Amino acid sequence: MKPQTIVILGTGGTIAGRAARPSEALAYVAAQVGIDQLVADIPSITDNGPVETEQVSQIDSKDMGFAIWAELANRVNHHLARAEVQGIVITHGTDTLEETAYFVHAVCNPDKPVVLTCAMRPATALFPDGPQNVLDAVAVARHSGARGVVAVCAGVVHSALDVQKTHTYQLDAFSSGDAGPTAYVEAGSLRLLRNWPSAQEERAIAAMKTIAKLGAGPGWPRVEIVMSHAGASGALVDALLVQGGVQGLVVAATGNGTIHHALEAALLKARDAGVRVVRSTRCLQGRVLATPGDIFPDSGGLGPVKARVALMLSLMVL
Ligand code: SIN
Numbered sequence: 001m002k003p004q005t006i007v008i009l010g011t012g013g014t015i016a017g018r019a020a021r022p023s024e025a026l027a028y029v030a031a032q033v034g035i036d037q038l039v040a041d042i043p044s045i046t047d048n049g050p051v052e053t054e055q056v057s058q059i060d061s062k063d064m065g066f067a068i069w070a071e072l073a074n075r076v077n078h079h080l081a082r083a084e085v086q087g088i089v090i091t092h093g094t095d096t097l098e099e100t101a102y103f104v105h106a107v108c109n110p111d112k113p114v115v116l117t118c119a120m121r122p123a124t125a126l127f128p129d130g131p132q133n134v135l136d137a138v139a140v141a142r143h144s145g146a147r148g149v150v151a152v153c154a155g156v157v158h159s160a161l162d163v164q165k166t167h168t169y170q171l172d173a174f175s176s177g178d179a180g181p182t183a184y185v186e187a188g189s190l191r192l193l194r195n196w197p198s199a200q201e202e203r204a205i206a207a208m209k210t211i212a213k214l215g216a217g218p219g220w221p222r223v224e225i226v227m228s229h230a231g232a233s234g235a236l237v238d239a240l241l242v243q244g245g246v247q248g249l250v251v252a253a254t255g256n257g258t259i260h261h262a263l264e265a266a267l268l269k270a271r272d273a274g275v276r277v278v279r280s281t282r283c284l285q286g287r288v289l290a291t292p293g294d295i296f297p298d299s300g301g302l303g304p305v306k307a308r309v310a311l312m313l314s315l316m317v318l
Pocket of ligand 1: 012013014015030059060061062092093094095096118119120
């Protein structure tokens with residue numbers, strides 16, 4: 001049997017948001033409309049094959065956390081293992097979409113497509129962008145040869161590794177930075193520009209095993225993000241050390257990974273106390289390039305929020 005079912009997992013977000021009036025683009029409540037209803041409102045979604053829906057969560061993605069991530073990874077793996085399933089679409093809020101995309105990429109490393117999508121206007125808007133984004137996401141999930149975790153918004157397909165929310169309001173709110181998009185969706189067809197993303201298989205399997213054990217419970221490694229900036233101090237890092245429990249720190253460093261000397265001194269103390277420290281950059285483009293004498297390892301091209309997820313997973317499997 002040719003796999004042709006697309007499973008659409010709902011998690012909430014503006015795409016499922018409701019406002020009091022259609023003209024209202026800001027004062028709305030996210031995560032109100034169920035995934036069944038969102039999909040029922042797009043009749044042409046079944047034109048090229050069956051779709052199934054499942055509500056995994058119903059939240060504003062600013063509140064995303066480990067319990068939902070564990071459940072989402074479980075459901076993604078469950079459906080990917082079904083022979084009749086061609087791919088998965090996840091509807092998600094835009095605010096932490098890049099973190100969930102990277103998490104699913106790193107722990108599921110799917111050989112079928114897993115496509116996150118979203119909206120910048122609520123479902124009740126005069127011209128909601130959600131339905132077209134969902135249709136585009138389904139087109140990506142149905143594309144022959146598609147694999148790995150990507151995000152689709154405003155007709156642009158971004159790799160889970162590169163995708164970043166870069167705009168607070170516009171419909172085309174995401175960018176892949178200087179890596180560039182993976183593809184465009186044009187009238188339901190894909191114009192592929194780059195290879196599909198893939199993660200390290202062994203690490204994914206090991207991380208998934210730990211996540212299955214941890215579930216919603218405590219025990220997820222605690223990793224915090226600190227930023228280097230003009231006038232930075234080591235006060236936050238010192239406070240974290242005094243409080244205890246922090247296992248990793250990601251520095252959103254300046255430029256090519258440089259850190260204010262006062263913050264750097266505190267980070268060295270943290271490292272000596274057994275805390276793993278990783279350098280990312282505040283810059284939206286480029287990556288931290290290693291230079292001789294670097295004190296802390298760099299994030300391998302990941303921005304701060306994804307570097308935090310990567311460090312958590314790394315702490316889990318060590
Ligand atoms: C959210 O991230 O859940 C709310 C904002 C959005 O989806 O654009």
